[in-house]
């Protein structure tokens with residue numbers, strides 16, 4: 001295999017509407033980084049959904065989450081996904097599967113993309129069990145009525161959702177700076193770091209992963225114990 005082909009093989013495009021990005025997506029991206037050298041979080045302008053957040057907002061929120069993680073890039077894209085993947089010089093689309101209910105839609109999407117460009121492969125990773133039942137829609141539904149969705153989305157997105165629906169961003173005890181807790185010290189200066197103390201993506205007391213600038217090895221960061229912010233349902 002020549003060098004260029006090897007490089008292409010190490011880049012995965014993780015597309016979605018990300019309205020908004022959830023901790024389930026973050027978990028998937030982290031695990032994608034264990035397989036690929038670089039993951040591009042590709043935020044779709046053309047989506048069958050009617051997003052709550054504008055394309056700019058969706059991109060900006062995700063960028064904040066992954067700031068300080070050079071292996072992860074966030075980009076908007078317009079038009080067909082397969083064309084974008086090709087333009088990006090990649091041949092892998094990364095998608096997550098939560099439950100059997102996802103399968104039919106994902107199967108359709110993957111087969112259509114394969115029909116459009118045969119050389120582009122879709123790779124599926126299973127969502128971690130903690131995030132099996134969450135989706136952007138259900139999180140928005142709860143947040144819109146003032147439900148506490150802390151721990152299901154990164155902290156900056158939690159704040160944005162509270163603002164969007166006109167609820168105060170919690171102060172006092174609810175503030176989690178992401179230090180000293182299970183998340184340990186997140187990536188310096190990144191919202192991802194702040195989110196980690198809450199979402200628990202770093203190893204207990206650890207720092208973000210070295211190496212390819214990706215995320216820590218221990219996804220949920222609870223080291224076999226009780227998950228810090230596991231969904232309570």
Ligand code: COA
Nearest residue numbers: 015016017018024025044080081096112127134135136137
């Ligand atoms: N954990 C938790 N939830 C997850 C998850 C995970 N690991 N992975 C996906 N989800 C949820 C999301 O929250 C989202 O929930 P929602 O339906 O309530 O919004 C849902 O599963 C999937 O959304 P998302 O991951 O944002 O992707 P999508 O299905 O909205 O993305 C595109 C669809 C963008 C890939 C598709 O519309 C596209 O390719 N558009 C470009 C135009 C194009 O090429 N069209 C032809 C396609 S054949």
